[in-house]
Each structure stands twice: as structure tokens, then as C-alpha cells.
Amino acid sequence: MEKFSVSVNIAANSNVTFVLTHEELLQRKMGQYEVLTRVKPKQPIQEFQIVANIYEPQGISYVDTHATFLSNELLPLVEKTVTEKKAHIAFSPSLEQQRKCPGCGETLLDGDFIINYDVNRATSLGDIQIINGYFVHFFAPPNLARVPTNVVFVIDRSGSMWGNKIRQTREAMLAILEDLKEEDYFAIILFDDQIDCWKETMTKATKENLSEAQEYIKSLSDRGGTNINDALLRGVRMLLTDKAEKRIPARSVDMIILLTDGMPNYSETNPKKIQANMHAANSGNMSLFSLGFGNDVDYGFLNVLSQENKGLARRIFEGSDATLQLKGFYDEVSSPLLSEVNLRYPDNAVESLTTNHFSQLFNGSEIVVAGRLMDNKLDNFLVEVVGQGFEEDFQVQSQTSALDWGTIYPEEEYIFGDFTERLWAYLTIQQLLEKSKSGTMDEKSNATARALEMSLQYNFVTPLTSMVVTKPETEDKTDSPLIANKMTEEERQRADRFSGLAHHGYSSPTYLVDGDPHFVIELPDKDDALCFNINDKPGTIFTLVEDTKSGILVNGQIIGDKQIPVDGKINTYFWRFGIIHKSFGVRLEVSTTSISMLEDGKRVNLQWYNTTSLKGDNVDILLTKDRSLTITLKDSVKFLILLHKVWKDHPFHRDYLGFYTLDTHLLSPSVHGLLGQFYHGIEYEVTNLRPGEVPEKPDATMFVKGHELNVTRGWQRDFRRDVKNGENITCWFIHNNGTGIIDGEASDYIVSGLFKTV
Structure with missing residues (x-):
């Protein structure tokens, strides 16, 4: 969640209305999109309604709606209408229907209202949408075989993991080991100020080996300091050695999953040096996924560490569902379908592409690429996607053309008017922000300057900008805009910590x-x-x-x-x-x-x-x-x-x-x-x-x-x-x-x- 602070002066006995417009690129995970609305009004609301309209040109395969607070009384109030390409969901309880008891001030609405859905995926090429000179390519091919994985779990057992963290890590690891496929290989490395390996080489995920590994995990307990550097390098050496000696399949995906809750404080403690050591040892051969447990972890360090090693970082929030978060993340990345995926477009037709090379495509996820057309009148252009599959290489190509969404959905033209351009700008800004954290000083500076320029041009709130709150025009013209300051990650953590x-x-x-x-x-x-x-x-x-x-x-x-x-x-x-x-x-x-x-x-x-x-x-x-x-x-x-x-x-x-x-x-x-x-x-x-x-x-x-x-x-x-x-x-x-x-x-x-x- 993002947090903003807005301060305004309101005259006595007057009303003020805030309208917040939020744009989001839905990330496909586990085979579905999720639209989540957090509902915590703390009191019954005179006029409360959630209305969702979904428009999907590919066709909607299913829609599911649920909420953590829907009781038997509230459940019938959810209206859902689904046609081939449209869905309409509405939830509008009256003031009395919201109350926990007749006439009281407590509300039943306290939790998350969630809509999950997916679209039909008929072609291997995916869906390409071209509007007003910009295109977006959504790639999630159906019916691909899973690629076996070689995964090293590097788990922090330092003293700060004491209590719930270590217990939830044990529970998550036991569930993850239960789900490993027999064609996979795995290893477990535990670290504090010392490094302990369950076994010195990768182990095939047979039932016997998994049962033995689960017994080992049951004894996991906290102690000592935090030696992230040596633990990661041990995992890299294990994967490289086993690959070179052909103990693991050649056509498989190598990955390291790091779980830690703190800063390195033993052996090498300089985050930049650890990042450099890992990048040099890895040489682009494997992916590193980092899970930062809790509010005190240096998430920026983990994020750069993972991105420099073909992976990503994810924050695991402390709470009763932390075990599910850990297990859920592994489920996302445990089933690679393709590796070294390249999406290609004609050089003479497309410019300003967002990232079009991806290390992996995981089952249930989606790759999104956007770009600008050199000729706005271009009607057809050739698209090709290549990647490495389990048994054979993947290759598909086809021509696509622009569609007039205003004609297809005349009543919703405002939605499709410039969304491809804004989506291209959003992806470009996100990638520039990532570049601003790594590379040479000149590269960081140029990426930051370009990200700021585009953020201002397209009115995006980023770590480089603030949200401008404008007042409606009056007879005296528009009042001066107000600035809503977006909290940085550090400020957000501090606010949570010291609230x-x-x-x-x-x-x-x-x-x-x-x-x-x-x-x-x-x-x-x-x-x-x-x-x-x-x-x-x-x-x-x-x-x-x-x-x-x-x-x-x-x-x-x-x-x-x-x-x-x-x-x-x-x-x-x-x-x-x-x-x-x-x-x-x-x-x-x-x-x-x-x-x-x-x-x-x-x-x-x-x-x-x-x-x-x-x-x-x-x-x-x-x-x-x-x-x-x-x-x-x-x-x-x-x-x-x-x-x-x-x-x-x-x-x-x-x-x-x-x-x-x-x-x-x-x-x-x-x-x-x-x-x-x-x-x-x-x-x-x-x-x-x-x-x-x-x-x-x-x-x-x-x-x-x-x-x-x-x-x-x-x-x-x-x-x-x-x-x-x-x-x-x-x-x-x-x-x-x-x-x-x-x-x-x-x-x-x-x-x-x-x-x-x-």
C-alpha cells in the first residue's frame, strides 16, 4: 500500500470531497488477476458502494468475488453479471446493513474485497493491443511443459529470527518441500555467523530425500549473527559445481531463494561489496530471489541484489499469514515454463521499447512489453517470441493489427483512449527507476533525470515526485494546488515503527x-x-x-x-x-x-x-x-x-x-x-x-x-x-x-x- 499525507484547511460547517484516481498494471499471478480493495471505514458509511467493470477483448474465462468480511447477511448484496467480454460487480450495503448490531456504531465492513479473474488465451503469441501509435504485448502462452528446477534455499537463522519468524519459516519450508516435483533438485543452507549445509551437493526431490529434509527443517532454530555473503556464495558454488559435473540436468533452471530479516553483520558486511561478490560469482547463470522478512530488513539492498542476478525481491510482512506469504511466493516461481525469453519486433517499425528480454516465464504469470510505433498509421507488423523450453526451444511469430477500441466499446472509449501510451510510460519509468539504483554514476544520473521528466510529463507519483491535489475552479479561478507528499520506504517504515x-x-x-x-x-x-x-x-x-x-x-x-x-x-x-x-x-x-x-x-x-x-x-x-x-x-x-x-x-x-x-x-x-x-x-x-x-x-x-x-x-x-x-x-x-x-x-x-x- 502507498501512504500519502494531505493537509488542508476547511471552513467551519463546510464539506470537502476528495477524489483519488488510481491506475494499476494488474500483475498476473497463479493464473489470475486480482483487484483488491481494502475496506476499513471504522464506522458505518451513509453512502457506501464498490462498483467494478471489467472489459477484456480476449474474453473472460472466469470471475470470482469474495471478501474477508462477507457474512451470510452481506453475501447476497454482491451483484455479479458476466458476459463473454464484460463483467460487472457491485456491492452497496445500506447504512443499517453495515452495522454489527441495530443502531450501534460498529461496522461489519472490515477487511479486503477481492475480485479474481482471468482471460481466454487462445494463441501462443499472446494479446497485442495497438492504440494511437503505442502498443502493449501481453504474453502468457497456454499448454507449455514445466521446466525442472534446481533450487538452493538459503535461510537466515540468526538471533533476530527468534519467535514467530523462525516458526513461520519452518512451517513454510515444510509445505514447500511437500510440493517439490520429483524431477527437481534442491539444497538447504542455513546461516547465522556460521554456514551449515544439509548436504554438500544438490539432492533429487525423491520422497525419501524430501522426508529427510523435512526432519532437518523441524530442528531449525535461531542463533548467532548474519553472514549473508558467505551463505550466498556457498549456494552459487554448489550449483555451478553440480552443473559442471553433470549431477543436475543441463536443461533446467537454477535458482537461489534467500530468506533473511536483517542486515549482514558478520564476515562481509558492506551491502555493495556483497552485491559485487554475488554478481561476479554468479556470472548470470542463475536467478536469485530474495525474501525480506519484517519491517527492519534492508529491502533496497535485497532488491538490487536480486535484480543484478536475474531475480526479484519480495517483502514478507510479519503477521499471522506470513507462512502463506512465503509459500505463495515459492508457488509463483517454482514452475518455470520458459527461460531466456525474447520478444522481437521490427526494428524499422518500433522504437522506445520497454524491457523485452526476460530470464524466465513462470506458470500462471505474464510478460508485458510496450513500445512506440514509428509510423502511427502502421496497420500490420510482425511479432516473434523465442525462448528455451523443457524439451525443445519455443518459437512463435505472427502479424498483428490495430483495432478501433472506440468502436468495439463506444461507451467505454475513455478507458481505451490512451491507456497503451500511459502503460508504456509507466513501464519505462519503473525500469528507469531500477537503473537509477545500479550502474555508473552517469548512468544513475541519466536514468533519474529521465524518470523524473517522464513522471512529470505523465503525472505519475513516483519516489521522485509528489502528488498534486487541485481544487475545482471557482469564480476567482483555480486555487493554488496542494502537494501531497508520498512517504518514502524509509519514512513509511519509520511511521509504522513509531506510530x-x-x-x-x-x-x-x-x-x-x-x-x-x-x-x-x-x-x-x-x-x-x-x-x-x-x-x-x-x-x-x-x-x-x-x-x-x-x-x-x-x-x-x-x-x-x-x-x-x-x-x-x-x-x-x-x-x-x-x-x-x-x-x-x-x-x-x-x-x-x-x-x-x-x-x-x-x-x-x-x-x-x-x-x-x-x-x-x-x-x-x-x-x-x-x-x-x-x-x-x-x-x-x-x-x-x-x-x-x-x-x-x-x-x-x-x-x-x-x-x-x-x-x-x-x-x-x-x-x-x-x-x-x-x-x-x-x-x-x-x-x-x-x-x-x-x-x-x-x-x-x-x-x-x-x-x-x-x-x-x-x-x-x-x-x-x-x-x-x-x-x-x-x-x-x-x-x-x-x-x-x-x-x-x-x-x-x-x-x-x-x-x-x-
Whole structure:
């Protein structure tokens, strides 16, 4: 999905309507096209309708409609009419039909509305459409024999694959091995900082071998670092050696499927060097397909790596269906029909061709080529397609001619008017964008400039452009256009990663301790905040959160400066936290140098210099390199720990940590601790505002917990948005280690160990 941000000002009591026109080249996969509409309105809609009209000159072979939210009540509301070349689908539930219950505000519409269909494929040449001097060639020949494959599975088992990822990988691999054909050969290479091969050569996919391989996969577990470079090169050597020694068929397709969730951090770690090593070792002999698991993987690195080796990359999104995504991708590429496919057109008739050479054509997929005709009046031209099949070479040629789609579909002329030209432009831009990521500096620069020029000419939103939002003309002419900024991949990941972490606009309060150590209690319902400092000697361990009912405990240990500064004041900071969830069997130790997690007796060690994520049964962890650690306990509180790195040769200061809590309303009323006691709010009253010692920091009198305190209006820093500089939060500062606002004294919260309560 793409994400856009649009900001507009709307006058009071007025209406505004946004109309978004979306164009998409449907990709044929598994023998069908899919039109997917994500439906998540969050509330019943006064006028809701989905209407789809399909026009296919080749003829429609079938149409299937389904949705993840269609109940027995909603299913009859889907109207479907299909003729030889047209299909009409409509879904328009009334306001009451959308409701989960009579009169309530919850909606049944929550999921995906999906239309799948395919077209008749009578000729081996495919379908060629010529309109207004541009042509598009859709090539998907029927009735071809499958070519055997030699596939090496290169699987990441590093520590970041812990939890759901490794489990889902096991499940997917067991299903994939079940589907291998007996004429195929396969190998399994597991890697972390070490490389382990199931067998040293390719193995024929007999029932006995597959059964043995499945037993091997069942023992797959996570450990260690990420040595992508050596694992890939081992797979290349295995394929090349077995091919040279004729242990695998000569007329077969070689491929490597890489599954990883992280950045290389062992052996060769430079992505560009890994790409160069792989390209040099491969020499164009095999295809590399890369599957990037999760949000933290460097997808750009995998994408270039695959494209330089006759393959493609695919992102696998974490979730309950990740196993199906992995299996589905393999199903797409596991049945090659042709290799080295070339689509040829007369040199004297066609120019500005999009890519017309393809390494493979897979069963159920489709090749699309577009180009511009030199003579707009050309009526016939010769088309030829050649490729390598399983038993013999494939070759077909024929002449084609332009059709008047306006006559064939007079009512839908607007659809066919210039679609071939826009499709040609779209494919050209996509290929230029790919070239802009590889090649020499001049080639990258030229490709980028040309892609930008065409994007602006044809009004395409690309990573190089923004979406222009125009307002209807008024008596004062058209208003200035608005720009809707498209998020880059990095921005999208960051938005997903940190959504809900910024205090602005977050629905529940945040409680934090950061700096020397400054405690901040946000109170959104009062549009205010309270803050206090806790000072003690370095090495002291405090209880920050203790919820005996849920079994959650968080302790923190402070550390002092390297030496006493000239002013004699010793600054202390939190540098280590111990987190326990007894009910889940979870224990984490987080320090400025490392992270260690124990869940149900299994330990995982992480380092701050990596970006990674772990998804367990009861706890999720998201580690952003040298920045932050997000810990989400199932159905409970979320903790965010920030790493503040200090110049290592600084004469006084050390690295330290900040601790932030979210979703605290999910804890029990008995929660306590230096932070925990404030999770369910605090009542206070501030009066008698008066000048303080510093003009910009007035004093006041606060009545809280039966005490009358002198407080000062000041500010503390929130570092969630900016780890280096932070943002000021204005608050009422309580002096003397929080005396009067915390229960008891600060010394009451001192414990003897990082995971102890006394």
C-alpha cells in the first residue's frame, strides 16, 4: 500500500470531497488477476458502494468475488453479471446493513474485497493491443511443459529470527518441500555467523530425500549473527559445481531463494561489496530471489541484489499469514515454463521499447512489453517470441493489427483512449527507476533525470515526485494546488515503527524518566505535566514499576559521571534496566551495551548496533540501531527505551538510557513504583502563582496528597522524536527528590538487585 499525507484547511460547517484516481498494471499471478480493495471505514458509511467493470477483448474465462468480511447477511448484496467480454460487480450495503448490531456504531465492513479473474488465451503469441501509435504485448502462452528446477534455499537463522519468524519459516519450508516435483533438485543452507549445509551437493526431490529434509527443517532454530555473503556464495558454488559435473540436468533452471530479516553483520558486511561478490560469482547463470522478512530488513539492498542476478525481491510482512506469504511466493516461481525469453519486433517499425528480454516465464504469470510505433498509421507488423523450453526451444511469430477500441466499446472509449501510451510510460519509468539504483554514476544520473521528466510529463507519483491535489475552479479561478507528499520506504517504515510513540496526539498519557534522572508525568486530561528528579549515589537500583497482580516488575540502576566535574555536582543516569513478566516467563536485561532476553528458558542476546525485531508468543521487541528498543508485552504495557550515546572520550559523561511507558491503563490498579504509582492519575491543585528565583520560572503552591508544596514552573526534555536534542515539556517541578508527590521517600524504592523487590 502507498501512504500519502494531505493537509488542508476547511471552513467551519463546510464539506470537502476528495477524489483519488488510481491506475494499476494488474500483475498476473497463479493464473489470475486480482483487484483488491481494502475496506476499513471504522464506522458505518451513509453512502457506501464498490462498483467494478471489467472489459477484456480476449474474453473472460472466469470471475470470482469474495471478501474477508462477507457474512451470510452481506453475501447476497454482491451483484455479479458476466458476459463473454464484460463483467460487472457491485456491492452497496445500506447504512443499517453495515452495522454489527441495530443502531450501534460498529461496522461489519472490515477487511479486503477481492475480485479474481482471468482471460481466454487462445494463441501462443499472446494479446497485442495497438492504440494511437503505442502498443502493449501481453504474453502468457497456454499448454507449455514445466521446466525442472534446481533450487538452493538459503535461510537466515540468526538471533533476530527468534519467535514467530523462525516458526513461520519452518512451517513454510515444510509445505514447500511437500510440493517439490520429483524431477527437481534442491539444497538447504542455513546461516547465522556460521554456514551449515544439509548436504554438500544438490539432492533429487525423491520422497525419501524430501522426508529427510523435512526432519532437518523441524530442528531449525535461531542463533548467532548474519553472514549473508558467505551463505550466498556457498549456494552459487554448489550449483555451478553440480552443473559442471553433470549431477543436475543441463536443461533446467537454477535458482537461489534467500530468506533473511536483517542486515549482514558478520564476515562481509558492506551491502555493495556483497552485491559485487554475488554478481561476479554468479556470472548470470542463475536467478536469485530474495525474501525480506519484517519491517527492519534492508529491502533496497535485497532488491538490487536480486535484480543484478536475474531475480526479484519480495517483502514478507510479519503477521499471522506470513507462512502463506512465503509459500505463495515459492508457488509463483517454482514452475518455470520458459527461460531466456525474447520478444522481437521490427526494428524499422518500433522504437522506445520497454524491457523485452526476460530470464524466465513462470506458470500462471505474464510478460508485458510496450513500445512506440514509428509510423502511427502502421496497420500490420510482425511479432516473434523465442525462448528455451523443457524439451525443445519455443518459437512463435505472427502479424498483428490495430483495432478501433472506440468502436468495439463506444461507451467505454475513455478507458481505451490512451491507456497503451500511459502503460508504456509507466513501464519505462519503473525500469528507469531500477537503473537509477545500479550502474555508473552517469548512468544513475541519466536514468533519474529521465524518470523524473517522464513522471512529470505523465503525472505519475513516483519516489521522485509528489502528488498534486487541485481544487475545482471557482469564480476567482483555480486555487493554488496542494502537494501531497508520498512517504518514502524509509519514512513509511519509520511511521509504522513509531506510530503511537510521539506524545503529540497520543490518546493516553506517557510516563518517562530520562536524563539526570528526570521523571516526567504527562497528564493530557489536564493539559499539564509534573516532574521531579531523583538523586542518589551511582550504583543504586530503584523500582520504577511493580504490578504484583500481573507479575510485571521494572527496576533501573543509575551510573555516575566518569569523574567529579569542577562544580562538584555528580550527574547520575539510568544505564541498566531489568524487566520481568512472571506470568509470561519473560526476563529482559537492557544496558547501554547490550540486550538480553529470556523467555521460557530460552535466551536471546542482541546488540545496539543492529536493527532487528523479534516476535514471540508473549512479547514483541523492535530494536532500532543505536536509537531505541520497543518492548510490547502481550495485552499489556509497552516500554520504550532510548539509547543516548556520548562521545567515548568525553572527560565526564557516559552513555545512558531513557525509559518511557505507554498503554499503562492496561495494568492493574495496584501498580506502584517511582513511575507506576502515577499510572492511574493524580489529583492536585496549583494556586498562588508568583515570581521565582529565575524570571522565566515562576513558583506556585501545590496541594497534593495532603501536602502543601512549593513548586516551580519549568521544563524537562522528551527525547522520543529527537534522541540528540529532545523537546521541551513544560511541567510543575517538585523539589527534594519528589518529596510530597511520591508515596514515602525515594529511599523506599531502593532494592538490592536488578530483578529483586527488596
